[in-house]
Amino acid sequence: MDIKTCSSTLPLYERISRKNVVKNFFEIIIFFLLLPLPVYRIIFLRDHTVDSSYWLLAFLCELWFTFYWVILISTKWNPVEYKTHPDRLLQWVDELPSVDMFVTTADPELEPPIITINTVLSLLAVDYPASKLACYVSDDGCSPIILYSLMEASNFAKLWVPFCKKHNVKLRAPFRYFSSESLPLGHEYSREFQREWKAMKDEYEQLSRKIIGAVVEKASLPCDLVKDFEVFLNIERINHPTIIKVIWENKRGIADEMPHLVYISREKRPTHPHHYKAGAMNVLARVSGLMTNAPFMLNVDCDMFVNNPKTVLHAMCLLLGPKNEKEVAFCQCPQVFYDGLKDDPFGNQLVVLFEYLAKGVAGIQGPFYSGTGCFHRRKVIYGLSPDDIENNTNGKLAKDHKLLQISFGSSKDFVTAVADAFKGEKTEFAKSLENSLEAANQVAACGYESGTDWGKKVGWIYGSTTEDINTSLIIHRKGWRTVLSWPDPPAFLGCAPTSGPTAMTQQKRWATGLLEILVSKNCPIFFTLFGKLQLRQGLAYLWILCWGLRSIPELCYAALLAYSIITNSPFLPFLPKSQEPAFYIPIALFVIYNLYTLSEYFATGQSIRAWWNNQKMRIVTSMSAWVLGVVSVALKILGISETVFEVTKKDQSTSSSSSNDTDGDAGRFTFDESPIFVPVTTLLLVQLMALAMVVFGMQPRARGGHGSGILDVLCSAWLVLCLWPVLKGLFGKGKYGIPLSTLCKSTALALLFVVWCRRTTMS
Numbered sequence: 001m002d003i004k005t006c007s008s009t010l011p012l013y014e015r016i017s018r019k020n021v022v023k024n025f026f027e028i029i030i031f032f033l034l035l036p037l038p039v040y041r042i043i044f045l046r047d048h049t050v051d052s053s054y055w056l057l058a059f060l061c062e063l064w065f066t067f068y069w070v071i072l073i074s075t076k077w078n079p080v081e082y083k084t085h086p087d088r089l090l091q092w093v094d095e096l097p098s099v100d101m102f103v104t105t106a107d108p109e110l111e112p113p114i115i116t117i118n119t120v121l122s123l124l125a126v127d128y129p130a131s132k133l134a135c136y137v138s139d140d141g142c143s144p145i146i147l148y149s150l151m152e153a154s155n156f157a158k159l160w161v162p163f164c165k166k167h168n169v170k171l172r173a174p175f176r177y178f179s180s181e182s183l184p185l186g187h188e189y190s191r192e193f194q195r196e197w198k199a200m201k202d203e204y205e206q207l208s209r210k211i212i213g214a215v216v217e218k219a220s221l222p223c224d225l226v227k228d229f230e231v232f233l234n235i236e237r238i239n240h241p242t243i244i245k246v247i248w249e250n251k252r253g254i255a256d257e258m259p260h261l262v263y264i265s266r267e268k269r270p271t272h273p274h275h276y277k278a279g280a281m282n283v284l285a286r287v288s289g290l291m292t293n294a295p296f297m298l299n300v301d302c303d304m305f306v307n308n309p310k311t312v313l314h315a316m317c318l319l320l321g322p323k324n325e326k327e328v329a330f331c332q333c334p335q336v337f338y339d340g341l342k343d344d345p346f347g348n349q350l351v352v353l354f355e356y357l358a359k360g361v362a363g364i365q366g367p368f369y370s371g372t373g374c375f376h377r378r379k380v381i382y383g384l385s386p387d388d389i390e391n392n393t394n395g396k397l398a399k400d401h402k403l404l405q406i407s408f409g410s411s412k413d414f415v416t417a418v419a420d421a422f423k424g425e426k427t428e429f430a431k432s433l434e435n436s437l438e439a440a441n442q443v444a445a446c447g448y449e450s451g452t453d454w455g456k457k458v459g460w461i462y463g464s465t466t467e468d469i470n471t472s473l474i475i476h477r478k479g480w481r482t483v484l485s486w487p488d489p490p491a492f493l494g495c496a497p498t499s500g501p502t503a504m505t506q507q508k509r510w511a512t513g514l515l516e517i518l519v520s521k522n523c524p525i526f527f528t529l530f531g532k533l534q535l536r537q538g539l540a541y542l543w544i545l546c547w548g549l550r551s552i553p554e555l556c557y558a559a560l561l562a563y564s565i566i567t568n569s570p571f572l573p574f575l576p577k578s579q580e581p582a583f584y585i586p587i588a589l590f591v592i593y594n595l596y597t598l599s600e601y602f603a604t605g606q607s608i609r610a611w612w613n614n615q616k617m618r619i620v621t622s623m624s625a626w627v628l629g630v631v632s633v634a635l636k637i638l639g640i641s642e643t644v645f646e647v648t649k650k651d652q653s654t655s656s657s658s659s660n661d662t663d664g665d666a667g668r669f670t671f672d673e674s675p676i677f678v679p680v681t682t683l684l685l686v687q688l689m690a691l692a693m694v695v696f697g698m699q700p701r702a703r704g705g706h707g708s709g710i711l712d713v714l715c716s717a718w719l720v721l722c723l724w725p726v727l728k729g730l731f732g733k734g735k736y737g738i739p740l741s742t743l744c745k746s747t748a749l750a751l752l753f754v755v756w757c758r759r760t761t762m763s
């Protein structure tokens with residue numbers, strides 16, 4: 001602290017442009033190869049006699065592909081990175097700000113408590129003064145096992161936190177740290193350290209045995225804890241009162257101790273919508289407001305442990321640079337996954353997405369909030385805009401508690417805390433966290449939000465199963481900038497789905513949620529026109545919001561391809577080279593596009609296999625999960641059914657000796673009975689039937705001299721290649737095979753399609 005004066009001019013971070021002119025050049029080339037498709041089709045349509053309605057559809061699809069490419073390259077055009085200098089932080093500020101850390105969990109079966117506990121332990125042990133931290137765990141599953149596990153973990157943490165800080169442990173999630181039997185070789189370890197390490201490992205194994213045991217035996221929790229668990233008796237997961245427990249309180253406010261740890265299970269009643277994760281986040285914001293009211297809030301999913309002990313410090317560099325105070329709303333860390341299967345067989349490690357898209361938007365108005373690994377400014381979440389701060393509206397608002405109550409609900413204590421957050425002042429708290437329990441119970445009640453702005457203008461925004469992008473959009477609309485924190489090693493690590501159905505459920509939720517936003521009043525187009533969302537940022541949002549919607553033109557295009565082969569009419573508007581030199585355009589497009597995407601995989605250190613797996617999964621996902629996502633939004637619009645947030649199963653091996661993954665088929669795609677697999681299976685069968693007709697010479701005679709050409713057959717063959725995981729599923733057994741019911745439905749649909757095509761040629 002004494003060096004404060006001498007070097008306070010050194011910046012806390014640098015913003016580095018990663019613009020790549022060669023890449024941009026190829027992006028433009030691809031654009032100019034895409035454009036001829038729709039243009040040519042129009043010309044061709046005028047000159048030749050072809051079925052016009054089907055050509056119009058193809059034209060619209062191609063126009064869409066070109067447009068989607070334009071918004072993609074606009075998003076990726078000038079990527080930006082930040083380099084942070086946490087060592088300079090204390091030269092900038094006298095005192096680090098407090099951070100409230102939120103963990104959400106929702107289902108002890110899909111989200112094993114041991115995973116949640118490891119995330120909590122890693123948060124408790126971060127390199128940051130413990131007196132400035134508080135960890136709140138929201139349990140939407142209302143599970144006594146989570147509470148029990150947290151209590152046990154808190155005892156363990158009293159040893160773990162000092163151990164990590166004393167020995168400067170790099171990995172503070174114990175299941176990762178102790179994942180090997182012995183200390184890593186190649187280091188000199190002191191006797192004392194070796195002894196402590198061993199003792200710590202034993203402690204952790206005991207803890208993990210207790211937790212896993214509790215999961216297995218469910219009912220039989222140790223009897224000395226009965227008192228704490230009475231509240232869980234005779235309740236249902238969706239029908240229970242609020243349960244809040246202060247598990248540990250850092251009473252003496254000592255920086256080296258362990259941060260506060262609080263368990264929250266908000267009230268749920270079947271009569272009240274609970275809004276899934278967004279609802280949970282809003283309760284966390286309110287309860288923490290009453291207990292610690294930190295100006296910053298970190299939120300992570302239960303599986304996202306802290307992987308870099310300096311994560312909070314890195315984020316603070318980006319949030320605290322004085323000139324930024326007014327501008328930066330939140331600091332997002334990329335989602336990175338641990339123990340990923342080799343070569344990304346499910347195409348869900350999102351490496352390329354984060355590398356190019358997240359850094360790309362970081363170069364515009366700032367990255368999107370992606371639901372986890374994000375440091376929020378509390379007053380931004382409470383709805384303030386940069387203008388409010390400029391005009392001191394927040395100061396004025398803070399004086400009018402009556403007005404605040406209209407937005408934030410009736411709790412007087414909470415409104416006082418909101419006023420403090422608006423003014424940027426520290427709240428005076430009673431001696432003990434326990435004193436705020438009554439008010440906390442009030443704000444965690446399911447009726448608290450009715451008639452307020454929660455979920456509409458304040459807090460996490462409701463109405464979409466991807467509450468993250470929805471909330472992000474509302475923040476950017478106000479003109480806030482955001483920043484991307486990408487320390488090395490990565491700030492957080494989480495689990496990616498490792499089975500076909502789980503991966504598809506997640507993708508379906510994303511497709512659903514993103515489309516829900518697109519068709520809502522939060523559509524970015526309005527925000528660009530009437531709000532402060534920058535044009536290119538708006539286009540970037542448009543890109544992500546069409547996540548699942550793009551399956552529709554893709555499905556149409558693939559169906560048209562099959563149609564053209566089955567009816568023997570031209571698909572691509574280019575004829576073999578004797579007649580049209582433009583024949584080479586689609587070939588060039590195919591080659592250059594694939595080389596372009598391949599280069600992105602190489603540049604991020606991935607293999608050619610990973611690239612190929614991602615290409616395949618991109619098509620499989622589109623034709624299954626995304627189509628279903630679009631269907632569920634359509635059903636919502638028609639008022640037939642509501643969309644639901646289906647929790648992703650976290651099935652990583654987490655025991656400290658994880659060696660059970662000798663399953664050679666770990667990366668093989670798996671199936672279940674879900675209707676998700678119907679469209680993709682149908683599409684595959686249709687393509688196979690079309691190709692069979694070519695092979696066996698069963699195509700009808702071409703009309704007007706133009707039949708389907710070699711390019712069309714190649715396209716179809718390529719598509720079948722991309723659907724390889726599904727093709728294997730046709731012949732697989734057990735979970736590796738497509739269930740018979742799906743197969744029957746798909747065959748029926750495919751035959752129907754072929755018959756329909758043949759009928760149109762005959763008439």
Ligand SMILES: O=c1ccn([C@@H]2O[C@H](COP(=O)(O)OP(=O)(O)O[C@H]3O[C@H](CO)[C@@H](O)[C@H](O)[C@H]3O)[C@@H](O)[C@H]2O)c(=O)[nH]1
Nearest residue numbers: 104105106140276277280301302371372465466506647648
């Ligand atoms: O009713 C619910 C449902 C979910 N969750 C929690 O939300 C988090 C994310 O759920 P998960 O099933 O793991 O979703 P993912 O597909 O992994 O999540 C990604 O996508 C979500 C939006 O769809 C974001 O909220 C997440 O942060 C982002 O990681 C988990 O901690 C859950 O416990 C709740 O608290 N309450």
Ligand SMILES: [Mn+2]
Nearest residue numbers: 301303494648
């Ligand atoms: Mn997740």
